[in-house]
Structure formats: structure tokens, C-alpha cells
């Protein structure tokens with residue numbers, strides 16, 4: 001009985017041979033000192049979804065709910081070493097990338113993912129923080145298109161990021177679908193285009209699998225506390241993929257996770273506050 005309770009509370013599965021089956025996910029992204037976005041949002045989301053979270057930090061940002069006060073990229077060697085340390089001892093079941101910042105870091109991450117034969121990769125093409133600070137150098141966009149898109153099992157652009165990656169203006173749902181097709185043609189397996197930047201009271205997130213479109217509609221929460229929504233949403237997809245779920249199941253959980261996290265925000269900080277990573281329960 002005591003053992004049963006432990007299993008339930010610990011959040012991981014014990015198989016019939018008594019071995020622990022811990023699902024592991026890795027995020028390769030920037031650190032947000034304020035804890036609402038980046039690595040911190042990813043690891044909190046993995047944890048809440050009962051997946052063991054690991055990180056390879058690409059850049060340290062001095063950041064809070066008011067904005068980004070500083071960006072300090074790590075040397076490429078430091079990124080490479082973190083990834084190798086994880087790969088050689090704790091092979092991840094799924095990987096997410098977030099803020100990659102420079103061409104050199106993108107090339108390093110792409111090389112390492114190929115070397116370690118990582119295929120369950122969610123690429124969140126982070127470009128600009130909500131307050132407008134650049135998290136990707138402008139000259140690195142081409143490297144992102146060339147090196148990361150073909151490695152992306154899932155790509156999760158918001159509308160402005162999809163516009164930059166496809167070089168087209170997106171105003172309507174039809175435009176979004178056209179852009180998703182373009183991104184699929186650029187090598188992405190599943191395109192998940194987030195609808196937070198759309199108009200109106202209803203949000204539409206779109207999934208394109210190369211054949212069909214699937215839509216997730218939700219009610220827009222009228223709040224300024226949306227810091228880290230994109231990171232959290234993509235991290236929830238990654239956690240579900242780590243557990244072996246399909247992309248359709250993964251987006252379904254991610255959508256419910258982010259809706260709860262935005263509806264029950266924590267009301268902390270003087271600016272755009274973080275979402276609530278405790279709100280959703282499987």
C-alpha cells in the first residue's frame with residue numbers, strides 16, 4: 001500500500017519488473033532570470049506533466065516582467081558540452097529548442113542533433129520577446145531556416161515568426177494555411193501555428209500535417225500576463241511527445257495546459273507577468 005502511494009505521488013510509472021520508467025525531455029534555450037519564459041518555463045512545464053526536465057542553456061538573459069535588461073550568449077563550446085553531457089548519460093525522449101540567438105549556436109545545435117540522431121524535436125523559432133527585445137540576431141534567420149527547419153518534427157511559430165520564416169504577410173486564416181504549407185515544404189514534419197497574435201475573442205491554433213489542417217479554438221483571456229505563453233505551449237507538446245503521444249494528442253494537452261495557465265495567472269511582477277505552470281493537471 002505504501003509503495004502504491006509512493007508510485008502515485010511520484011508521478012512516474014513503474015513497470016512490471018519494478019523498474020522506473022522516467023520520460024526525459026531536454027530544452028535547448030535561453031535562461032529567463034524572471035522565471036516566466038525560456039528554460040525556466042520549459043522545465044516547469046515538463047515537471048508539471050511528469051517528465052524529467054533537462055537543459056542546455058544557449059544564452060543568459062537578465063529579464064523580468066518589465067522587459068529584457070541584458071542578453072549574454074554562451075560560448076558555442078559551452079552549448080556543445082552541455083548537449084554532449086546529456087546525450088552520453090541521459091538520452092532524452094524528446095527535445096525542444098527555444099532562443100538560439102546566433103548563427104554559430106544554431107549551427108552547433110543542428111550538428112549535435114544530427115550527430116546524436118535526435119528526431120523528436122520541437123523547434124520554437126523564438127525571435128523577439130513580448131516587449132520587443134531581439135532574442136535572435138537578424139542575420140541568424142537564414143541559419144534557422146536552413147539548419148533547423150529540416151530537423152523539426154514540430155515547428156511552433158507564432159504569426160509574426162511565420163511571416164519572417166516564409167517572407168509573406170499573414171492577415172487571414174487562409175494566409176496562415178498557405179504559410180503552414182510553405183513551412184512544411186521547407187522540411188518541417190508538423191507545423192503548429194499559434195494564434196495568440198490573431199484578432200478577436202477567439203484564438204485559433206492550427207496544425208498542418210502535410211495533408212490536412214486541424215484547428216484548436218479557444219476563448220481569448222483578456223490579460224496582460226502572457227509572458228512565456230509560447231515557450232510553455234511548445235514545452236507541453238514536447239513533454240507529451242516524450243511520453244510517446246501522437247502530435248494530435250500532444251497539441252490537445254498543450255492547448256488545455258496553456259489555457260489554464262493563462263486563465264489562472266499568478267499576478268506577480270509589475271509588467272507582463274508569467275503564466276501559472278501549476279494550473280493544469282493531467
Ligand SMILES: Nc1ncnc2c1ncn2[C@@H]1O[C@H](COP(=O)(O)OP(=O)(O)O)[C@@H](O)[C@H]1O
Nearest residue numbers: 158194195196197203219220221229230233258
Ligand atoms: N490571451 C490569450 N488567451 C488565451 N490563449 C492565449 C492567449 N495568448 C496566447 N494564447 C495561446 O498561447 C499559446 C502561445 O501563443 P502566441 O501568443 O501566439 O505565441 P508566442 O507566445 O510565441 O507569441 C497559443 O496556444 C495561443 O493560442
Ligand SMILES: Cc1ncc(COP(=O)(O)O)c(N)n1
Nearest residue numbers: 030037038129228229230231
Ligand atoms: C529566454 C527567453 N526565451 C524565450 C522568450 C519568449 O517568450 P514568449 O514565450 O513569451 O514568446 C523570452 N522572453 N525569453
